[in-house]
Amino acid sequence: MIGVIVPAHNEEALLAPCLAALIYAARHEALAGERVRIVVVLDTCDDFSGAIARAYGVETLTLKVRNVGIARAAGADLLLAADARWLAFTDGDSRVSAGWLAAQLALQADAVCGSIAVDDWTAHPLSVREYFYKTYVDADGHRHIHGANLGVSAEAYRRAGGFPPLPCSEDVALVERLVASGARVAWSAAPRVITSARAAARARGGFGDTLAAWAVQ
Template sequence: MIGVVVPAHNEEAFLPRSLGAMLEASRQEALAGEPVRIVVVLDACTDGSAAIARAHGIDTLAVKARNVGRARAAGAHLLLAAGARWLAFTDADSHVSPGWLVAQLAQEADAVCGSIMVDDWSEHPHSVREYFRKTYVDADGHRHVHGANLGVSADAYRRAGGFPPLKCREDVALVDRLIASGARIAWSAAPRVTTSARTSARASGGFADTLVAWAAG
């Protein structure tokens, strides 16, 4: 079974599109009928996120951590206990491409770090979009780490010790652990994920805060 973990803290505005894209990715013929189980980890949600997940037929796990590292780890633990051989991670404000899971598995690596695209720059000055365009490497061999586009085998995840309980950069910390454990990492642009460029951060120090800092110069 392939497991997909989506941490969410009050993400009702983004979840419908995000979950719809994940369901499409889970139904690709190239997966050869292998089951895909998606879990939305509801971290201290007080909005309609839970109801949206239920309406899509997707499992939820409620935690009160306000900590994305703990949320991702909780979802991974649940899916590993259910027999997942591969764990894929994305974010509630992102939408994956139809071939996202297929592309991760095709890398035949212990872990896959994918790149991202941004769907709407309207909340930022033009300078932020230009800086991203000039400095971001969206090609094979990049060295970006994004929790919105990350995959890892169950065995490699266990060997590395999983996500640390960090409120930010938990994805980078996991990849550092994977590298230290000798995991084979594919730095690939093949698994496609589009994410938001919102200015209201869910995790302090994350992508939203990075973009705001760029705007401030």
């Protein structure tokens, strides 16, 4: 079984397209019918995120910690207890491609760090978009780490000790743990994810804050 974890804090505006894309990716022919379980970890939500997740027929786990590291770890623990062999992580404001899961598994690595693309820059000045395209490497061999596009085998995740309870940069910390444990990490642009460049960031210190900082450079 393949497990997919989506941490969510008040994602009602973007969660539906996120889940629709995940469900489509879970049906990819290259997965040969292997079961995919999608879990939305609802962290301190007071909007309709839970109702949207249930309407799409995916599992939910409710927390009140306001901590994305804890949320990702809780979702992973739930799926590992159900014997997931592979864990894939994205975010509630992101849309994976149809071949996202298939591409992760095809790399035959212990972990996969994928790149991201942005399809709407209207919340930011032109200079932010230009700086992104100038500095971001969307190609194999990149060294970007995104919680919105991350996969890891169950064995490697356990060996590395999982996500630390960090409110941001939990994805970076996990990959550092994976590397330290000797895991084979694929830095690939093959698993495709489109993510939001919204100005109102959900996690302090995350991608949204990075974009905001570029705007005042």
